[in-house]
Amino acid sequence: MNWKRIALAGVITTLLSTVHGFPHHEASAAENKTIQVNIDDEQVRLTASSYLERGTVMVPITMLHKLSKAQIQWNNASKTVTVQMNGQSFVLNPGVAKVSYAGKLYNLKEKVQLINHRVMVPASFLSEISDSSMRFDKMDQILYLTTNRYYTMTAPQHGEIQLQAAQVNKYDYVKGMNLIINGESHPFTSWEGMWNWSYKPDIYVEDLTNDGREELAVINTLGYGTGLMEKDVHIVNLHNHKEIPIESFEDIIKEQIDSTITTQDGKVTVSLKIKEQEEIKHVLEEYTGNPPDYFYSELGFGAIVYYFIDNGQLSARLGASASTVTFSGDVIIDYKYEGGRFLADKVSYTSYQK
Structure with a gap:
């Protein structure tokens, strides 16, 4: 038949949305709407609120813990963060726009910021060094990241x-x-x-x-x-x-x-x-x-x-x-x-x- x-x-x-930059300073981001962050389909809580300003999604450096196995150390005297992962390390200083890690120079979409004693970096940077995929839903204000574990x-x-x-x-x-x-x-x-x-x-x-x-x-x-x-x-x-x-x-x-x-x-x-x-x-x-x-x-x-x-x-x-x-x-x-x-x-x- x-x-x-x-x-x-x-x-x-x-x-898919791209991220851009905004200036660094020690200040409050309260005037910016908080961005929800979902990793591998689950909403996560971060040590500081992520936010968006002039197109750049900024997240606390500690979010890297949820994307990869990393050790993060804060030096209060020098106001710097040292990150160790995959046998390599790099240092972040408020105001820097370039980071050298694992033999590669990363040009950040926005300078590192110190906001309310929290080091904030572009989400795209953490996505790249952790080999995670990322997209930002502008309408719902949700940042989606997907790790290899997913x-x-x-x-x-x-x-x-x-x-x-x-x-x-x-x-x-x-x-x-x-x-x-x-x-x-x-x-x-x-x-x-x-x-x-x-x-x-x-x-x-x-x-x-x-x-x-x-x-x-x-x-x-x-x-x-x-x-x-x-x-x-x-x-x-x-x-x-x-x-x-x-x-x-x-x-x-x-x-x-x-x-x-x-x-x-x-x-x-x-x-x-x-x-x-x-x-x-x-x-x-x-x-x-x-x-x-x-x-x-x-x-x-x-x-x-x-x-x-x-x-x-x-x-x-x-x-x-x-x-x-x-x-x-x-x-x-x-x-x-x-x-x-x-x-x-x-x-x-x-x-x-x-």
């Missing part, structure tokens, strides 16, 4: 199992992931998905094959948007570190489901037949009156694809599309492990009809 699949094309855009996840209750992003683009889309078990890395170059504050991989360690041994399951989000959500799933044998094949929903739909959509007398009727089950027929009453070419001739699948695991059961939920903006119901696929792979065990359909 020929069937339509709605292609998912999601573009995740991010507002791109490594640990399986719940299994500290010996970690998932690590291999390559991350500027939209936080990951291509390739490394499975680390007891310190040994196993690359899976074909895995990909979102890795940001909204969507990160879901990791499960459960007995999915009913053999008394646990497997690893990783569910990734490939893209999302209005009326669109596409996920995929990978299951790995934790003993030989090989991925277990999973029958694709496309093959299952092609093999087990026939459907038609008819428009007559102002009514749109969906008919769906699952292999070896009785035909299901229902009317999309809320969409009566639309022109016939508004609807497909048969249901399409691919715009909404969820995978989930419940008590060791792998299942999928597929949105059944009657048009580019209309869903008639859900197809649920329950999988079983057989012959070295996961195959469809039970397929069912539930309409959205009230």
Whole structure:
């Protein structure tokens, strides 16, 4: 049977802001609105309030503790700060605009300031020396920083199992992931998905094959948007570190489901037949009156694809599309492990009809 699949094309855009400078002095920044700082998706409290003036985000030097392993020492007599990290050190003096660290000269976007006995530096400088990514949301006045730790996840209750992003683009889309078990890395170059504050991989360690041994399951989000959500799933044998094949929903739909959509007398009727089950027929009453070419001739699948695991059961939920903006119901696929792979065990359909 020929069937339509709605292609998912999601573009995740991010507002990136640069920072500029403002003069140094010992003074109060109370007149400036405090900037919220989030590191790795969590709001953090700093030893002094960060602030923005003339486009420059200024933060206390002590924020470096939250980005990297560093030792920071304050010399009250000379009013200087000495920072040691990665076997290297540098000194900050109020008023300086250049810092030499690890053989590189950094031109600060604004001079170091001493504000209420706190050494303040441009956030971009700390982001750069700690190898963290940074963006500033001007509208919400939130500074976001992401460390390398953010791109490594640990399986719940299994500290010996970690998932690590291999390559991350500027939209936080990951291509390739490394499975680390007891310190040994196993690359899976074909895995990909979102890795940001909204969507990160879901990791499960459960007995999915009913053999008394646990497997690893990783569910990734490939893209999302209005009326669109596409996920995929990978299951790995934790003993030989090989991925277990999973029958694709496309093959299952092609093999087990026939459907038609008819428009007559102002009514749109969906008919769906699952292999070896009785035909299901229902009317999309809320969409009566639309022109016939508004609807497909048969249901399409691919715009909404969820995978989930419940008590060791792998299942999928597929949105059944009657048009580019209309869903008639859900197809649920329950999988079983057989012959070295996961195959469809039970397929069912539930309409959205009230």
